[in-house]
Amino acid sequence: MLTLSLIGIGCGDPGQLTRAAVQAINAADLILIPRKGTAKSDLADLRRTICADVLTNQTTRIAEFGLPVRDAGEADYHKGVDDWHDAVAAAWSQTIASQLGDDGKVALLIWGDPSLYDSSLRIARRLDPLPRIDVVPGITSIQALCAAHALPLNDIGEPFLVTTGRRLREGGWPQGVDTVVVMLDGGTAFQSLDPARLHIWWGAYLGMPDQIVMSGVLTEIGPRIVAARQDARERRGWIMDSYILKRRP
Structure with missing residues (x-):
């Protein structure tokens, strides 16, 4: 069975990681790092830095994927967000299937905390197949x-x-x-x-x-x-x- 861990990593300071976050990172078979374009490349860089600092499990793999961009021109804001979430879920599913299959532990490092103005939990419930979802809370902005x-x-x-x-x-x-x-x-x-x-x-x-x-x-x-x-x-x-x-x- 596939398990997806959404790990809150705080707001940019690696020192904000909790022990639970470090344990969850090392328990993963695969860590996904989203790319949001060259303008926001330092967000991906920070995630890679965190992995370099705390990842001791030599079998854990890291895979990057392109994050779809929301259509800001959509007149209906909620429909635009809903369509975007579908596109992001499809990107997650495709990357997981190609890198891990349908069995194992995959992790996403979430800026701040997954529960506060973050869409990762909603997107995770759109994955096919639907994984078991674990949440590790993080320090919010x-x-x-x-x-x-x-x-x-x-x-x-x-x-x-x-x-x-x-x-x-x-x-x-x-x-x-x-x-x-x-x-x-x-x-x-x-x-x-x-x-x-x-x-x-x-x-x-x-x-x-x-x-x-x-x-x-x-x-x-x-x-x-x-x-x-x-x-x-x-x-x-x-x-x-x-x-x-x-x-x-």
Whole structure:
């Protein structure tokens, strides 16, 4: 029977790997590493570095595969994502079949944690044949962002909301909360908000050597974040960032 392990590897710092993650990596017969194009080659490089650091099982093989790109021009967002997941599942299935067959242990190293704004669990359930699925939790970008700023996420006894840049831009500030965590923001959705009373804690490339963090009153620091984000994206060809907004009295 085929077993698929989705292993959370944190946000870029190999030191964030748990002992359970190291054990799962070494238990695999095959480790899949996705390639997302030359602009994001350092994401694949980091996965290879992690394997080089912790993989002691000499029989474990590593295979790379091209990750399909989502059609950003699809008018129906959910249909576009659904079609993309089908394409990714097909790529996984083809690579596993050619490298391992239908019996053995295959692992994917998941950025952050497989449970938070990551599609690997949904994609895994589309594989044919359907494997047994194991999950090894990892440090999320939210935890890494709070640690980078030495920031407690929630105020005393108060809730917080985790959302996306698209939802924040379309719906505005969510009702009933004063703390919002924003992920998967392809732009700078905080610019769509009234900045009065808002503080921001922002971070890009969290856990990686060129990590960038900035914080302050949104009216003052917001333009600096926009400029820093644009500069970083032009230099590297991609950016992975998240931020926390708190509304103050």
